[in-house]
Amino acid sequence: MQHELERDAVWLGLDLGTQSARCVAVDSAGEVLAAASRPLTSHRDGKRHEQDPEQWWSALAEASREALAGIDPARIKGLALDGTSGTILLADADGTPLTRGLMYDDGRAAEQAVRVNEAGARVWQELGYRSMQPSWALPKLLWLLDHETAAAGTGVRLLHQTDYVTWRLAGRQPASDASHALKTGYHLTEDRWPADVMAGLGVPEGLLPEVVSPGTVIGAVCAEAAAATSIPEGTAIVAGMTDGCAAQIGAGALTPGAWNSVLGTTLVFKGVSPHLVRDPGGVVYCHRGPGGSWLPGGASSSGAGVISREFPGADLAELTVLAAESDSDAVAYPLVSTGGERFPFRAPEATGFVLGEPATEAERFHAHLLGVAFVERLCFDYLDLLGAPVDGPLTLTGGGAKNPYWCRLRADVLGRPVLRPEQAEGAIGMAVLAATSSGVSVQDAAAAMVRTGAQIAPDAARHRRWTPRYLEFLDELVRRGWLDESVAVHAKGRAAR
Structure with a gap:
């Protein structure tokens, strides 16, 4: 039976990023009717990065009340929520947080990651990512079990970031989604928790949530949540995905070989492959995608967050104008995190550096813009080395x-055309996923709701200019012992073609 989106329906996309919580209301034709956001605050201490789970809820509730102030409640049919990948907490049987939220790039669990990778080596190999990094959810869960006295209580639950909010929305604990459960060790090809691995790690039975596929209706908004958020009671709650996957849906990147590059605080890559992409280096992992496809990708510790750190209070528009006029070829490795790099290579000891000597603040700014573009190009070179299809739309x-x-600049460095969708963001992707609760496929919902925007073509001369500098950047990464030389050789071979 063919389903179509109800023309007058409104779909809500909720997004928990690193720095803000956001709500958008989108109609079935893709028009954003309203949007609002509220800031989130973090606490960083060395490799530790935490947030207050209660703030996730209060910020989303405030953003939702503002966004929905002028919308007819009868039109609102469904919502979906994304969050940062690998962010977890422990809660009691009533959903009250027992710990702070350990964020996606919290790197405290290095010792626990060793145990996780010894116990789960066979399963992680089957799933293609080979090993877990300290920032992944399962090592951090073991850290909480090792260090938090509350973890020894009865009825303790592991919650992913989105699980806490959907619990508040539904008034009970709904199922988690397989996208967020990936970094907690969920067996994506067998649709189950690997019980033997969890038992060997001492993870108590009953701690882990039920898991369903993204797009599954997992509950409805309860009366208490409706009063707090202005989302109508009874609105369908749809199981979401991680922020990178949400942005991929919001960009309409759902065909084999298509990729979405999300440049937020960090750089997140998501693509579509007809087959599971296995990575001997353990930095690329695959979510399950719609229709049996796979969504390979990775999350870097480099990205735009370096701009706010290095240029606090600066007029970025003015710096951009001056940078565009600059003739400098200085390049900065744009590492945001103090916990080293995660993708496109793994180097816990990595730190930022600058090649060349920027003479002005604008040249230093340009060096960081260029560094992000170089990391992005290296991501594609590495994915190509793994056999992932990389030649679709970007x-x-x-x-x-x-x-x-x-x-x-990114198009020029990559030497390929790029699309900048009009309204693509994680919250838009979640509105698209929410629309699947009406019975349409995510591909059909995206076709109706995503506006692809204009294409930016690369300049061949500028591509030729930046390629030698990119190769020097790779050589420096190899020299520092962070990048495997075989990856650099492959990248140079692609550049020569």
Whole structure:
């Protein structure tokens, strides 16, 4: 039976990023009717990065009340929520947090990661990512079990970031989604928790949530949540995905070989493959996608967050104009995190550096823009080495994509055309996924709701200019012992073609 989106329906996309919580209301034709956001605060201490789970809820509730103030409640049919990948907490049997939220790039669990990778080596190999990094959810869960006295209580639950919010929305604990459960060790090909691995790690039975596929209706908004958020009671709650996958849906990157590059605080890559992509280096992992496809990708510790750190209070629009006029070829390795790099290579000891000598603040700014573009190019070179299809359409999303010059620079460095969707963001992707609760496929919902925007073509001369500098950048990464030389050789071979 063919389903169509109800023309007058409104779909809500909720997004929990690193720096803000956001709500958008989108109609079935893709028009954003309203949007609002509220800031989130973090606490960083060395490799530790935490947030207050209660703030996730209060910020989303405030954003939702503002966004929905002028919308007829009868039109609102469904919602879906995305969050940062690998962010977890422990809660009691009533859903009250027992710990702070350990964020996606919290790197405290290095010792626990060793145990996880010894116990789960066979399963992680089957799933293609080979090993877990300390920032993944399962090592951090073991850290909480090792260090938090509350973990010894009865009825304790592991919650992913989105699980806590959907619990508040539904008034009970709904199922988690397989996208967020990936980094907690969920067996994506067998649709189950690997019980033997969890038992060997001492994870208590009953701690882990039920898991369903993204797009599954997992509950409805309860009366208490409706009063707090202005989302009508009874609105369908649809199981969401991680922020990178959400942005991929919002960009309409759902065909084999298509990729979405999300430039937010960090750089997140998501693509579509007809087969599971296995990575001997353990930095690329695959979500399950719609229709049996796979969504390979990775999350870097480099990205636009370096701009706010290095240029606090600066007029970025003015710096961009001056940077575009600059003739400097200085390049900065744009590492945001203090916990080293995660993708396109793994180097816990990595730190930022600058090649060349920027003479002005604008040249130093340009060096960081260029560094992100170089990391992005290396991501594609590495994915190609793994056998992932990389030649489909490329969309650029995230806060960094709002800078037109930066998008053009990235196209020039990559030597390929890029699309900048009109409204693509994680919250838009979640509105699209929410619309599947009406019975349509995510591909059909995206076709109706996603506006692909204009294409930016690369300049061949500028591509030739940046390629030698890119290869020097790779050599420096190899020299520092962070990048395997075989990856650099492959990248140079692609450049020569």
